[in-house]
Amino acid sequence: MESIISDSYAVHFNESAFDALNTTLAENKYSIIYILVDENTHEYCLAPFMGEISGDYVFEIIEIASGEINKTIDTCVGVWEALSDLGADRKSLLINLGGGVLTDLGGFVASTFKRGIDFINVPTTLLSMVDASVGGKTGVDLGLLKNQIGVINQPVMVLIIPPFLDTLEERQITSGFAEMLKHGLIRNQGYWKQLKEVSGLSDMKAHIFKSVQIKNEVVLKDPTEQNLRKVLNYGHTLGHAIESYFLEHKDQELLLHGEAIAIGMILEGFLSYKTCNLPLKELEDIKTTFLNYFDKVIFSDDDIDHILELLKYDKKNSHGRINFVLLTTIGKTAIDVQIPQELFKEAFAYYME
């Protein structure tokens, strides 16, 4: 399969990913290669990954605990200390072998250790393959607030190896599929229609390339999110607030990122219908499609009030305004839209009815 070329790096797929990795390792003469794993990727992905590396290099493995709750500066301190204790220098390489939490955090650790060392992302979840590992966003949460601390810094390469997905639970796969559906909604109506027909993992795998292509096109035009890149946040303004709320309320079952933004995409679809002329038929298509894959969550008035409070921390806000990315039709967006307060509750009512 061909590679997708970004500004300073490429995304390689399947077997050619290992060829590209072996060439890069041979050319760069890294002092030590550190592989960042969590307990899951340590068990299921590390050995097959190492088995594909040819050449005589020094490797060190650093393990962190999985889960959004561990996407913190404290975890970074642990990894910075491990790198330091294990003799990392500026010619060291960090390979991030894991899902979105790990590639975001590992990218941030690498970008800041000794003012920046090279890193490679090897995403092992669908969500990190189609979104998190591509585009150079790195960082951690601040308390419960998502991705408040970080930098945009591109990896040396991204390697997408779909067989890693075979070790994942279905819930994790469906969570990643939400980001693929988002790519159709924001940029490509035809792709949205294709995805609606998808059933099962092997069918999803066949669409990873297209999703990465859509994301890469957007990032190439606006790498630092001045304008166009904001479209990748469709569903994320309310989705992140919902995700943070669930992280905070330990009595509620945790929502995965894709599950939260799936709700966010229905809610923001409703706001699009009310303020950006998204046709009702398309809004209903969005709601039906997401509810086909994701269980409906019931929110109390109290839940909704708390979620709306969290909107003030969204990273797209400026000058005290909450800025939404909305749809004018499936495949096309409007950015920096402000929403009258009373529509939020109507949006939740529409989602739950």
Ligand code: GLY
């Ligand atoms: N996940 C959104 C972005 O990379 O811009």
